[in-house]
Amino acid sequence: MKLTYFNLRARGEPARLILEQAGAEYEDHRIESPFVDVAPWVAYKPSTPYGQLPVLCDDGVEIAQSMTIARYCAAKYGLAGSNALENAQMDEVVDALSEATEKQYNAFLFEKDEAKKAELQKKFNEEVLPNLFKALEKRLGERGGEYMAANKLSWADIILYHFAAELPDKEVIKGYSKLDALFNKVANLPKIKSWVERRPASAV
Template sequence: MPKYKLIYFNARGFGEMARMVFAQAGVEYEDVRFERDEWPKFKPYTPFGQAPVLEVDGVQIADSAAIARYLAREFGLAGKTRIEEAQVDMFAGAAYDLIKPTIDIYNAEGEKKAELVKKFQEETAPKFLAKFESTLAENKSGFLVGDGVTWADFTLMHFMSWIWSQLPEDFATKYSHVKEHGKRVESLPKIAAWIAKRPVTAT
């Protein structure tokens, strides 16, 4: 078994998908965390000046999606066929596209922030959530692809845990399958155990 080291801020953020893959697979790894003010010390040793970084026997892999995808394929959480793998990548990518505007919202102020919130609530979120909702309604397994959990489910569940706070309450009734999906993934025994023991962080 390779030696794994995940290096990221002391936060859930973009490192959490990899941590959930490790948890679901039952694979041990070194969870290296650093505080915001320590980032300048770590940054020069990352491939692109970004975190997270995964080290596999000393070989570095950057980009949170690339990391989660690699681990999921190693541990059987990326789809059972090539078509399923492509679908998993598609839905995970869509979840990333959904979360990106919220970063701009978080960093904006005043009228610009209000403008971004309006666009997100009226255009971006409905477009993506409608597809997630219909997919989950059609796939009777309760997951996005196939008959079991994949890293796309971890990605959607994790990002939606933040996105729900950016949306009006009635969105939860419009997209009930998405809401239930999050609860379903969180309640998986190994994921629930990870959530219960992981460090408590603001993000």
């Protein structure tokens, strides 16, 4: 199994975290970040299915799209649900986090106009994030209070951990006691903790 992404966390890190937690053997193939040097990506891009990364190659078959890859790895290594309902509950959490991630990237990374960027950041911090965490805290309570779905560790919990770990304000999740407890539980899983300590340094 070979996971190809830039030398960044961003959209490649969810799959890496899932694979690490699963104890899977895989190649963490990294291309230089286009923020550092765009040439390696320009050369590699035509070989990708959609002109994007990450791409996972498993037994000679390529899979693209970051959340599809993460979902596949979760299903393969026992971090998905055991039935359609459990999978839907996990997907719901992941989709909500993915939607917020897009808004986060627009607010903090991609917007070039400084006035618009400040407006997006304000909206993200004061509206998007509180509404998201309030909803997830409620969902977590409704589903037993320990895990986001199925009363077991799943890829939805790992995606939640990744999302919160990448926020500019690392303290905000502490205002939501159930989410904070889950965040810390995932952060302290031995395989996750080991990966975070030894993974290559990157800007995002």
